Amino acid sequence: MLNEMHHARLLSFSLTSLRTLFSSSTRTKLVLIALALLATTLVVKTTISSAASPASGTITANSGPLSYTAGPFVVANESGQGGVITPVCQPGTPLCDEYTLTINASSLAATKKLLIQIQWPSSAADFDLYVLQGSTTVGSSHGSSDPETVFLNIPADGTQYTIRVIPTTPLGQSFTGTIALVDPPATVQTGSGLAPRYQNYAAPEGMGDNAGEPSIGIDWNPNVASFKHDKVNTGGVSFFQSGPNTLRTSFDDCSSPAKDQWDDVSTPFVQQAALSDPIGFVDRHTGRVFSLDLIGGEGNSLMAFSDDDGNNYTPAQGGGAPAGPDHETVGGGPYNPNATPAPPPHPLYSNAVYYASQNIAGEAEVSRSDDGGLTFGPSVLLFNPTQCTGGIHGHIKVAPDGTVYIPNSSCSFGGGTNGVAVSTDNGITWNAYTVPGSTGGLDPSVGVGLNDIGKPLGQSTNTIYLGWISGDNHPHIAVSRNRGQTWIRDSDIGSQVGVKSAVFPVVVAGDDNRAAFGFLGTTTPGDYQDDNNFRGVWHLYIATTYDAGNSWITIDATPDDPVQVGSLCINGTTCGALDPFNPSSRNLLDFNDFTIDSEGRAVLGYADGCLAPACTSATVAKTPPYFDSRSSKASIARQSGGRRLFSAFDPLEPAVPGAPRVNSVKRNGAGVVHLDWSTPDNG
Incomplete structure (x- = not known):
């Protein structure tokens, strides 16, 4: 998603290339915001960035963690673009920072790991982390996460590493580095x-x-009866969403591998833009199939749903306002009937449907639909921006008791970064845990x-x-x-x-x-x-x-x-x-x-x-x-x-292998029959 974007560069692409570049690219969309913020920053902040303080340190079995700071940085280092793995660094300039680490802790090599981590205040900024031994990169973390983290085995005593930090989208930020010995x-x-x-x-x-970033869901009890019979779709009919396409897939388990039938059942109501994030969702209990994609740069999504397994679609609102411009997700499931306040009447649809998206700079919003996704109420904040440095999140899941979960990797509290945002009152309020x-x-x-x-x-x-x-x-x-x-x-x-x-x-x-x-x-x-x-x-x-x-x-x-x-x-x-x-x-x-x-x-x-x-x-x-x-x-x-x-x-296993799927039967001029079949499950 958008969380992979680095610094922008001027390139000329076809529309297809642009879609590949920008589809689900958090780091790409982030740069549009980051450039505006940087322009403002440069007006008020022209101080050359300061070097690491202190510039070096030694970690031992008994020293405890080390910490240092560097910054502020205002100039982006673009030498890591285009697949360059170790960007150019000129110490003493605002283009990077280097810290010299000496390790004397080999006595703990069997029981500990070496953790090297950097973090910074604003999720709109981005720094990359490289660990070098001489000129060799021994570890790196150069995604878009805050913090960036490297784990290494503890080396021989006296080993020196250079911790190199590259300001890719600095926005006037400083960072804090931490080195510690931690339990594996x-x-x-x-x-x-x-x-x-x-x-x-x-x-x-x-x-x-063009199936990068797929979604998959299954209608357990197909609303079109002909999609489930004999050994066809005994577990339900599948829907694969990627790019501009919704693909319906049926499986006939009369043979092994099952015979698979793919049909394009894409909706005309959802069109892919250059800045896009296609997402699909299937409510397994009702059989409603959702297809959606971001409206490029507008902070919401085109959405449609089908109640006849992709044969026909109804256009829907998209998420409630306000909605973020990236990384949308939709999910649904039962209401919590015991919540306070109680869930509202919902005669048009039995389950709640939730839409969430991120605002890039530390926030994400989530809204609820009480009519099966046709319309959505107003959004509420998913995370506390003072606790979570970024709005990036995963995909919604709803428990049988109505608890709603949205996983995330941006809330750096409680001693970790990965966790869940949780609502027990049908999406009205949320708590995050890591x-x-x-x-x-x-x-x-x-x-x-x-x-x-x-x-x-x-x-x-x-x-x-x-x-x-x-x-x-x-x-x-x-x-x-x-x-x-x-x-x-x-x-x-x-x-x-x-x-x-x-x-x-x-x-x-x-x-x-x-x-x-x-x-x-x-x-x-x-x-x-x-x-x-x-x-x-x-x-x-x-x-x-x-x-x-x-x-x-x-x-x-x-x-x-x-x-x-x-x-x-x-x-x-x-x-x-x-x-x-x-x-x-x-x-x-x-x-x-x-x-x-x-x-x-x-x-x-x-x-x-x-x-x-x-x-x-x-x-x-x-x-x-x-x-x-x-x-x-x-x-x-x-x-x-x-x-x-x-x-x-x-x-009951072990069992007799399944009946093989015959792929072709050919007879040559001499009357010899050639069979081609796929290897079945071995039982």
């Missing part, structure tokens, strides 16, 4: 039993070719238990599961049993499969004690945004718990087909040129989505950046940058075997 996450316990299995489905040729020790600034995701199965005796609300990407780029998930007020079982899921870096966390839950956590991950260390040097291969990983986060089973859901090869950029306009001859590694944009069907299958929507025959597992043997891995094909990973997220639908 606890070891993740591996669950017992058979692992769940997934099969992958791509949209047909010519459909879903996971202690959490770091990182990518969109987090929350999953909510959908029933009472597996819920501890006496627990009043449903369990929630928060997934995020930590400052060391590892995928983490934690559990809360009291609406986010406290958290348990913070787990570094990537450690089970050797993942060094991850992006796009997505979480879904079913029974209260069952949840699945998806992310793109690579087992290759290093800076994954380095177009010219990173040789990693990215796969879709899915971790599943059947005991409320006590243990997890993590699998590679795309073992034979990478999702991306090489770099994967999350920094908006600094991700390199956007033209057919030098495509950007920001092809997947900023997030994926995860949902559940009525029979407990986990279903994950993602964009595939590596399409055969141009891109395969062998592509990594070439020399980067890997321009063959720049696609964004609409794809779905659908559970085909193993225990479901609803225990009532667990299959």
